[in-house]
Amino acid sequence: MPADTSSPPGVSTLSRRPRRPRARRRDTTSAYVLLAPALALLAVWFLYPIVSSFLLSVQAVNVFYYSQRTWVGLANFQRLLSDPVFRSTIRITLTFVLIVVPAQTVLALLAAVLVQGLRRLRTFYRTALFVPYVTSTVAVTAVFMDLFTVHSALPVFFSRLGLADVSWFADVHLALPFLAMIYVWMNLGLYMVIFLSGLQTVPAELYEAARVDGAGAVHELLFITVPSLRPFVLFVVISGMIGAFQIFDQAYVVSGGTILGGPAGATSTIVIFIFAQAFRYNKLGSASAAAVLFLVVVSLATLVMRRIFREETRAA
Amino acid sequence: MPHRFPGTRAPLVALRYVVVSLAAGVLLFPLLYALYASFELPKDYGKLVGLGALTAWNYGQVVTLVPLLRWYLNTIVVTAIIMAGNFLVNTPAGFALARLNFKGKRAVFVLVLSIMMVPLQAYLIPLYLFVAQLGWLNTYASLTVPFIVYCFFIFLMRQYFSTIPREYDDAAEVDGIGKIGTFLKIGLPLSGPALVTQMVLGFTLTWNSFLIPVTMTTDKSMFVLTVGLNTLKSQYYDFPTVTMAGVILLSVPVIAVFVLFQRSIVPSLASSGVKG
Numbered sequence: 030m031p032a033d034t035s036s037p038p039g040v041s042t043l044s045r046r047p048r049r050p051r052a053r054r055r056d057t058t059s060a061y062v063l064l065a066p067a068l069a070l071l072a073v074w075f076l077y078p079i080v081s082s083f084l085l086s087v088q089a090v091n092v093f094y095y096s097q098r099t100w101v102g103l104a105n106f107q108r109l110l111s112d113p114v115f116r117s118t119i120r121i122t123l124t125f126v127l128i129v130v131p132a133q134t135v136l137a138l139l140a141a142v143l144v145q146g147l148r149r150l151r152t153f154y155r156t157a158l159f160v161p162y163v164t165s166t167v168a169v170t171a172v173f174m175d176l177f178t179v180h181s182a183l184p185v186f187f188s189r190l191g192l193a194d195v196s197w198f199a200d201v202h203l204a205l206p207f208l209a210m211i212y213v214w215m216n217l218g219l220y221m222v223i224f225l226s227g228l229q230t231v232p233a234e235l236y237e238a239a240r241v242d243g244a245g246a247v248h249e250l251l252f253i254t255v256p257s258l259r260p261f262v263l264f265v266v267i268s269g270m271i272g273a274f275q276i277f278d279q280a281y282v283v284s285g286g287t288i289l290g291g292p293a294g295a296t297s298t299i300v301i302f303i304f305a306q307a308f309r310y311n312k313l314g315s316a317s318a319a320a321v322l323f324l325v326v327v328s329l330a331t332l333v334m335r336r337i338f339r340e341e342t343r344a345a
Numbered sequence: 346m347p348h349r350f351p352g353t354r355a356p357l358v359a360l361r362y363v364v365v366s367l368a369a370g371v372l373l374f375p376l377l378y379a380l381y382a383s384f385e386l387p388k389d390y391g392k393l394v395g396l397g398a399l400t401a402w403n404y405g406q407v408v409t410l411v412p413l414l415r416w417y418l419n420t421i422v423v424t425a426i427i428m429a430g431n432f433l434v435n436t437p438a439g440f441a442l443a444r445l446n447f448k449g450k451r452a453v454f455v456l457v458l459s460i461m462m463v464p465l466q467a468y469l470i471p472l473y474l475f476v477a478q479l480g481w482l483n484t485y486a487s488l489t490v491p492f493i494v495y496c497f498f499i500f501l502m503r504q505y506f507s508t509i510p511r512e513y514d515d516a517a518e519v520d521g522i523g524k525i526g527t528f529l530k531i532g533l534p535l536s537g538p539a540l541v542t543q544m545v546l547g548f549t550l551t552w553n554s555f556l557i558p559v560t561m562t563t564d565k566s567m568f569v570l571t572v573g574l575n576t577l578k579s580q581y582y583d584f585p586t587v588t589m590a591g592v593i594l595l596s597v598p599v600i601a602v603f604v605l606f607q608r609s610i611v612p613s614l615a616s617s618g619v620k621g
Contacts, residue, residue, distance in 0.1 A: 059524035060447035067438035068453070070494035074472070075460055081471035095474065143365050148358070156607060157369040162614075163603040164376065165553040167571040168592040171578045172375045175382075175585050181391065214372065222611055246357075275464055278555045285579040300466045300556075307470045308560065316470055324467035331462035 082324070085317035092311050105318035115319065117294060118302040121205065122274060125298060128209040129216075129273045134265050137217050141224030142254060155225070159218035166215065166278035173211050174198050174283065198283045204295040208279050216272070220265045227261035228254070260338060267334040271327055275300055299323055376596065383589035390586050403590035410581065413594065415566055416573040423488045423558075423569060424551045430493030431547045432540065438494075439502025440528045440536075444514065454503075460496040465556065473560055487561040488569070492551070498543050501613060505539030506532060542613050545606045552599045570595045 061068075086105055088098040109115050144154050161169065176183050177197040188194035197207040235253050244252070255262065277300040284290060289305040290297030297305075303323065307316035382390065384399040407413050441447070442454055465472075472491060481487040509532070517527040555571045562568055568576070574591045581587050603610070 056445045056524055057447040060441040060445040060450070062525060063437035063441040063445070063528060064453065066434045067494050067499060070434060071456075071460065071496075074491040074494065075463075075468075078468040078471040078475060079463065081475070082468045085471060092474075095478075140365075140368060143361055143368070146358075146361055147365065154365050154369055155611075156604060158372055159607070159611065160376065160600055160603070161372055163549055163553075163599055164596050165555070165571055165574075165599065167553075167555055167574050168379075168596045169375065171574060171588055171592050172379045174578070175588070176375060176378065178585075214375075217372065219614060222614065226612070275466060277466065281555070281559065282575055282578070285575070303466065303469070304560075307473075313470060320467050320470060324463060327464050327467070328462055 079324075082317060082320055085313060086321040088314070088317075090313040090317075092313060101314070105314040106322075109315050109318045109322075112315065114294070114297070115302060115315070118290075118297050118299055121295070121297055122276075122299045125205060125209060125212075125276060126270050126273045128206065129212050130266060130269045132209070133213045133216050133220055133269055134262065136213065137220035137265065138224050138255070138258070138262070140217060140221040141228060142250060144221065145225060145228045155222070158221055161215045162218040164215070166211075167282050169215055170211055170279045170282040173207070173214075177207060199292050201293050201295045204283065204292055208276065208283065208296055211279050212273065212276060216269070220269065223265055224258065224261055227258045231257040263337055264334070267330065267337070271330050271334070274327065274330075277301060277304070376600075379589045379592045379596075382586050383593045385586050387584055387586050403584075403586045404594075406584070406587050407577070407590045407594070410587065411573060411577050411591075412566060412568075413570075413573065413577075413591065416568050416570045417594070419485075419567060420552060420569040420571075422485060424548055426485065426489040427492055427551045428544055428547045430489065431495060431498055431543060434494050435498040435543065436502050436533070436536070436540065437528060438499045439504075440506050440532045442499065442503040443506035444509075444527070444532065445524055457496045457499050457503075461500060469556070469560060476561060481561075483562050483564040483567045485567075488558055492557070495547075498547070501543060501546075502536065502539055505536060509535055538609060541606065541609045545602060545610045546613065548602055549599055549610070 085098075087100060087102055089101045089104075090098050140158055144151060144158070147154060174196075175181070178184070179194060179196045179199075184192075184194045184197065192203070193200065195203065197203040231254065235257065236249060239249055239253055276298050280296045280298050280301050281289065281304075283296055289309060290301050299319065300323070303316050303319045306312040306319065381399075383403050384401065385392075385394060386398065386400060386402055389398055438457075442450065442457070476482060476487045476491070479486075481490075513531050513535070514527060517531055520526075522530060553571065554569075555575075558569045558572045559575070562572060565573075565576075570591075574588070574595050577591050578588045
């Protein structure tokens with residue numbers, strides 16, 4: 030599991046070995062020979078851009094006069110936070126997260142419980158449910174757009190249930206739910222597999238005891254499975270929030286890459302906003318400030334997740 | 346649990362299969378639909394036709410209307426470079442972090458873990474500007490060089506190397522092959538399963554990646570399949586059957602690799618929740 034990544038299990042055993050100064054020195058040289066390519070590439074392709082990202086957020090930059098950058102302090106952030114487009118971007122992204130996370134968590138849990146209960150063909154069904162996750166987001170979005178084009182079978186079917194017969198991706202009210210549907214469809218398999226690995230940890234005696242007490246399937250699910258999977262549910266919810274917060278591909282494809290965030294800004298998620306500000310409107314200041322805020326939110330959420338998960342596994 | 350009370354709940358068991366099959370049907374339907382539509386003539390689009398009316402016409406169209414074969418080649422080249430680079434760079438780093446005792450080990454490991462939680466989108470702009478300054482836009486270099494080092498893979502390899510019994514190190518010490526020799530002669534040959542995981546994940550993530558190629562390439566001849574499909578879809582909006590042929594050509598390799606190697610990648614995907 031994502032478990033405990035901060036206390037490397039190898040370290041303690043290593044330091045318990047008898048110390049030999051010569052061997053130790055040799056290790057350091059060899060270690061850095063083995064690490065050198067990775068560290069060099071990280072310095073150039075991670076540390077340099079990430080530091081630049083912070084610098085750009087406090088500078089005024091024009092991409093056509095890139096060398097003439099001036100320090101503007103927090104002006105980019107002030108402008109960003111008072112920008113109604115950015116505010117609606119935040120609202121849209123949070124709405125998306127709030128639709129997607131509960132839906133995919135519940136559906137993935139149900140799918141895991143169902144697949145776990147199968148005697149035969151378990152691998153077959155697990156594979157079938159997982160295939161969408163490994164399929165290209167661009168390919169999947171193209172297919173869904175086709176399926177949900179006006180007058181196609183599905184919009185006509187849903188129009189009987191009271192929705193308008195429209196192209197879902199082109200409708201201001203349906204575009205975001207449409208993205209959420211694609212997103213859940215793609216990620217369900219991943220979270221199901223996480224729950225499946227969690228289900229291996231639930232002791233069978235718990236279910237047997239419940240059966241003796243005459244508990245039904247729903248009771249079992251609510252009072253045994255879900256509480257036993259608590260750490261896994263937490264993991265799926267938090268990492269699901271982090272993932273959904275970063276949605277980009279589907280939203281980009283829906284707008285064809287031309288008017289990003291369309292229709293009428295309904296799918297302008299935060300990464301779409303950053304991308305559009307930087308690469309469509311040449312507003313590198315706003316884009317960089319938004320990218321820094323985005324980085325802070327995602328990193329904090331990941332730290333919180335690691336901490337919670339460490340405590341959960343320790344308690345278990 | 347698979348069969349706690351065998352025989353007592355036969356109807357319930359059958360119901361399970363029905364429900365799971367329905368779920369699998371819903372999840373596979375869009376892909377099966379794309380497959381079917383990709384073999385339909387445009388005039389039959391949206392209708393159910395018999396097998397006799399199916400044809401490979403769209404596939405012929407898609408390779409003549411757009412430079413699809415070139416995009417295929419680009420995707421394969423980029424994916425191959427990244428996979429080779431991943432192997433060469435992340436594997437030794439993971440070995441050092443798992444097996445060697447050295448100054449700064451903890452700092453390097455914390456660095457790797459911290460970088461793992463930073464999404465690419467957070468530094469996409471400076472990355473783009475840097476690549477542009479180097480004159481690398483619309484080159485294979487822009488799509489590969491920055492993504493060869495990947496901290497999740499270093500972590501993955503480290504976790505695996507940590508599980509190899511320590512006796513192997515002592516044997517190596519007796520042979521006097523040094524730590525780098527231990528990596529090459531003992532670590533690498535034993536790391537097969539983790540290497541397969543790294544390779545297959547690297548393949549999947551690169552083959553499907555969209556954000557980077559759509560940022561770094563504007564020249565049609567440098568597109569990869571994902572970017573190409575996106576333009577194909579907009580440009581030939583009136584010929585959805587042709588788009589579906591593109592969808593199938595893009596998806597089949599990655600689905601095939603996944604089905605073949607799922608045992609080596611599903612567990613680590615489950616433990617990380619990564620998606621490029």
